[in-house]
Amino acid sequence: MKPQILAYLLLASTACGQTKDNSQKGSNILKIDTTQKQTKNMSDYSPAFGKAHPRAKELLKEEFYFSPIDETGPFGNDDGADTYAGFNDWRQSHSNENPKVFLLEQIEYWGYPKFDICETDIKKLTLYLKQSDLGSRYMSGIGAAIISIAFGQLYLDGKIDRDFNELAKTAIRRQLLPEILAVWGDTYKIERETKLKKMLAVLAS
Template identity: 30%
Template sequence: MTEHDPFNEPETAHPRARQLMREPMFWDCVDEGAPFGSDEGSDAYYEWRRWRAENPDAPLIDCFEWILDGNLNCYNDALASDAQVAIDLENPDDALLSEHFDMFTLDATIIATGLGQLLDEGTIDLEAKPIIHVAIKRQRYPKAGFFDAATLDAIARVVDEA
């Protein structure tokens, strides 16, 4: 995988990513409300690149399994229910998967990792899309994170079209 900086040199990103990621916020690496603008999103993208270099033929879902420390089965639609998100926000130390990440960090990491595959490879693996959608659903909950509804709508559109 060649080194590139898609945020300062978008022409180095995969052409399909440039086609799908039309909104400027996708290329903003300093806006906390953009997928790659938070420390979590930026770090996730560069961790994705390191993981991919070590696992060139592995599916994205394996990267999610690595991120979740073997708990991929816990990151599902039940985790995105209003009741579970409310519990996770109210009692973050008791939240599912809290031993690894707070809710925003985990969701931002999943979103940026999935979009990272698109930036680099021009696709998002089909079996990984439901996991990214769980992160999007969780972040739609009031007070969940930094992403606004328009950003989440754009991310969902890109994931669906990729």
């Protein structure tokens, strides 16, 4: 494991309220190929209710959870879909490794600027959002990756690592902030809020 990733994991391994070093550049972090491999059936990268773990079937009964086009669903947005495809491959040889390792590698692979992924204070998050015209895009993408991994674990294994579950709940709470929801427009934000709350309830169950 690369030193930069290990340091980040140690800082984020317990509660999401701890202060983290966001200055790491990650220039030496190993980049992984999360593109879909031609040797595998494309259906392997498309979660479906019929192939879900029994526990996931109990909790994920609405269609949007498995939709390939629902922007709020775990696997329906571009970042969520890409993340699940990569995570599904990665876990084959890293079944006992913390999924945060893959998350950080995925963020590095995309080249998205990092921020405190345990932060929900909009005043602090605004500093990140204003760093770039794509600030909200980056934050949304990283949040989608976190959510995709959490629900990907549930889909595949019927459970989510406890600390990553907390991270996913924090990611959803961050997306539920009025200032973040507003980015989605008056029409869609109501639907998005409803679905995010349903996902949060699943993670809390």
